[in-house]
Amino acid sequence: MRKIITKKNKEDIEPLYNLTRQIEEGTKKVNVSGLKGAARSFLISLLFERLEKPLLVVCPEEKEAAAFARNLSLFLGEGVVFYYPSLDFLTIDMFALQREEELARLEALTSLQVNTGIIVVTSVIALMQKVMPVAQFNQYLQIISTGDTINRDDFCSRLMSGGYKRVGLVEEKGEFSIRGNLIDIFPPAENNPLRLEMVGDEIESIRTFDASSQRSIGQASAFVVPPSSEVMIHPQSLELAVRNIRRRAADLALSRETRDSLVDSLGNGLSTSINPIFLPLFYEIYDDTGFSYNKLSSLFDYLPTNTLMILDNPLAINQSMQNAELSIDKLLFKTKNSGKFYLEKENAYIDPSGILTNMDRFGQISLEGLNLDQEKDMAAAAVNFETYQYLYEGEFLAEEIREDAFLRRTVEKIKSWLDDRMIILLFCPDQEALHRMKHLLLSYDMPVQSLSQLKSVLDVISQWEGGSQPLLLEGEISTSFIIPAMKLVCLSEEEIFVKKAPRRRTRPTREGYFLKSFGDLKEGDFVVHTDFGIGVYRGLKKI
Numbered sequence: 001m002r003k004i005i006t007k008k009n010k011e012d013i014e015p016l017y018n019l020t021r022q023i024e025e026g027t028k029k030v031n032v033s034g035l036k037g038a039a040r041s042f043l044i045s046l047l048f049e050r051l052e053k054p055l056l057v058v059c060p061e062e063k064e065a066a067a068f069a070r071n072l073s074l075f076l077g078e079g080v081v082f083y084y085p086s087l088d089f090l091t092i093d094m095f096a097l098q099r100e101e102e103l104a105r106l107e108a109l110t111s112l113q114v115n116t117g118i119i120v121v122t123s124v125i126a127l128m129q130k131v132m133p134v135a136q137f138n139q140y141l142q143i144i145s146t147g148d149t150i151n152r153d154d155f156c157s158r159l160m161s162g163g164y165k166r167v168g169l170v171e172e173k174g175e176f177s178i179r180g181n182l183i184d185i186f187p188p189a190e191n192n193p194l195r196l197e198m199v200g201d202e203i204e205s206i207r208t209f210d211a212s213s214q215r216s217i218g219q220a221s222a223f224v225v226p227p228s229s230e231v232m233i234h235p236q237s238l239e240l241a242v243r244n245i246r247r248r249a250a251d252l253a254l255s256r257e258t259r260d261s262l263v264d265s266l267g268n269g270l271s272t273s274i275n276p277i278f279l280p281l282f283y284e285i286y287d288d289t290g291f292s293y294n295k296l297s298s299l300f301d302y303l304p305t306n307t308l309m310i311l312d313n314p315l316a317i318n319q320s321m322q323n324a325e326l327s328i329d330k331l332l333f334k335t336k337n338s339g340k341f342y343l344e345k346e347n348a349y350i351d352p353s354g355i356l357t358n359m360d361r362f363g364q365i366s367l368e369g370l371n372l373d374q375e376k377d378m379a380a381a382a383v384n385f386e387t388y389q390y391l392y393e394g395e396f397l398a399e400e401i402r403e404d405a406f407l408r409r410t411v412e413k414i415k416s417w418l419d420d421r422m423i424i425l426l427f428c429p430d431q432e433a434l435h436r437m438k439h440l441l442l443s444y445d446m447p448v449q450s451l452s453q454l455k456s457v458l459d460v461i462s463q464w465e466g467g468s469q470p471l472l473l474e475g476e477i478s479t480s481f482i483i484p485a486m487k488l489v490c491l492s493e494e495e496i497f498v499k500k501a502p503r504r505r506t507r508p509t510r511e512g513y514f515l516k517s518f519g520d521l522k523e524g525d526f527v528v529h530t531d532f533g534i535g536v537y538r539g540l541k542k543i
Contacts, residue, residue: 013485016043019365019383020050023308029364029380037479038490039387040367041071044310045458047365048076048119054112054307056299056362057121060316062086067478068312069121074427074475077456081119082108084299086126087276102230102276103173103188105131110189110226112302113138122299124320128349129276130296132230133283137302140232145222149201152178159185163229171211174228186211187225194223231274231282241266241281245341248281254341261523262341264539280347298350300358309362321352390480390491403497410496411444414470414489422487423461424470427477429494434472437493441470448472461488 015034022030035043048055057072059065062085069083085101109131111118131137140162144150159176160166167175170184170193177184186193192208195216206220231237242263249259274282284292311317328345335342345351350358366380390413397405417424426448428434434450441448447469451460460471480491525537 015383015385015485016046020047022381022383023047023051023363023365027363027381029366031366031380031382032385033368033382034385034387035367036387036389037481038071038477039385039481039483040312041068041478042075042481042483042490043385044119045072045075047308048080049458051308052117054116054304055119055310056303056307057119057310057312058127058317059121059123059312060320062123062125064312065121065123065126071477072119072121074477075457076119077459080117081121082111084108084120084122084126086123087129098276099174103228106188106226106228106230109137109299109302110141110187110224112304113141113226114189114224116304116306120299124317124355125324127299127355128321128324128351130279130298130348130350131302132227132232132279132296133294134297134301136232136283137227137297140227142225143222144196144203144206144225146203146206148203150203151201152183152198155183159225159228161232161234162225162227163231163233165228169214184209185225187223188228189226190223192217194220230276230279237282238266240283240285244281244284244286247286248343249341252341254339258339258341277348278343280343284347296348298354298358300361303362307362309359309364311359311364311366313368314366318352321355325349325352386484388482388484390482390489390495406496407440408444410491411441411446414446417489418468418470420487421466422489423464423466424489424491425457425460426470426472426491427475427493428472429474429476431474433493434474438472446470 019030019032032043044055044057057065057068059068066083066085069081072081083104085104087098087101087105105126108120108122112120142158156166156176156178164174164176164185167177170177170186173186173188173190175186175193181198183196183198184193185196190208193211195207195209196203197205197207206223207216208218208220209216245262245266246259249262279296283294283296285294286292328349332342332345390410397408414424426437428437438448438450448471449467449469450472451474457473457475460473464471476494477490477492480489480495482489523537523539527535527537529535
């Protein structure tokens, strides 16, 4: 980005310069206003390249966090942005596997421990959910290098205790296989599985391979093996979980049948499908007085001390925390009245006051200049940016359809921006849309340049030498934005044509019920099997 900045006057980039300077000088809190749409993500990508420190972006809702992460990945490229999703906190069933979300969370946690130059994007509810103790997580981490000597049986046992599943063919994250002198493993933090070629107990070579074709695609000298599950499965943890289940069931005055059913389910191998809300059962140790220790950690405990927090609309973040806490309270109240097994809120969640206390440990940038604590933040530094979102303006011509009017007006605006020597990036979601947009612009006598296989948008901007044509790029941004001071225009093809987002079919609540809640079945319950029809549940047995 330095290349394009040197072409501008100092006044053009004064807000960015002031913001960077205040952070480097140790200003604890800075309020940033004036950023519209995806310009917020773009600013964070610029800060990340300048500051060289880890960033944690907190958004009010899951949908906003996912969009923010996608924007950052487009601007910065792959490998530095990690989305940390929340788990479904509205289910209290003990056996409710949420594997995809769990693996994404473990990938982010691993990256925070082994690579400080990253950005983690998360939501309020994900930030409130506790995770496995950071001490146990770091204790499990293992670096595997070419030339290392490992005992295969011990290595296999270690992987299985960390939640890895032994399979015949490794295709998904969290799987491993041992075939002759080959050990295949797919850690959560890797983009491709790895193949260890052994000579006796020594690792002769490490190669990455394609999970679909199983063909080698590259060499690796070393990699990190993190846990593949937040539940560490070994005799001691299972014994502790059983003891905690019995203790908690006694406190709740649950029937012996309910207690024994949960204990038997753990013994029958269902511990790998445990709902993460019940993580405390596998870690917390209680003494004779009822005091617990070895409690769960929070995401804050995994952050390096120099992490900079980005609060995307703090007022909305505060409201989301209150709403999430209310939803959790309602769920636990309903569960308590239904006579089910549950843990107290403080066992698995951090309350809003705890979130704010942890946030104060780090430097903060509040986007949009709104703060959770007005009195406390009155002395916070303030920086204002001038940005805009592109909106259609003008009237339709006679017999002109809406899409043609939007495109015509956009072409007119592009020509005026080019006259002002602005760089124009037009993002299309895929190659088909890119070729279509190029053809449409050419029909308006608008020459364009297509770019594909980009490393990052910032690379495109830094290498831009000026020109009289817009650049077409493959990728999606959540909204268009314009930064006049940087002479930068970023447009979204989907906004130009006002495409409606496809509506996902709402799945009935009962659909997939048994997949997530089989732990609630009692012996003698009637069930419907997809292949064999109506039957009676007689329990689970380990074969």
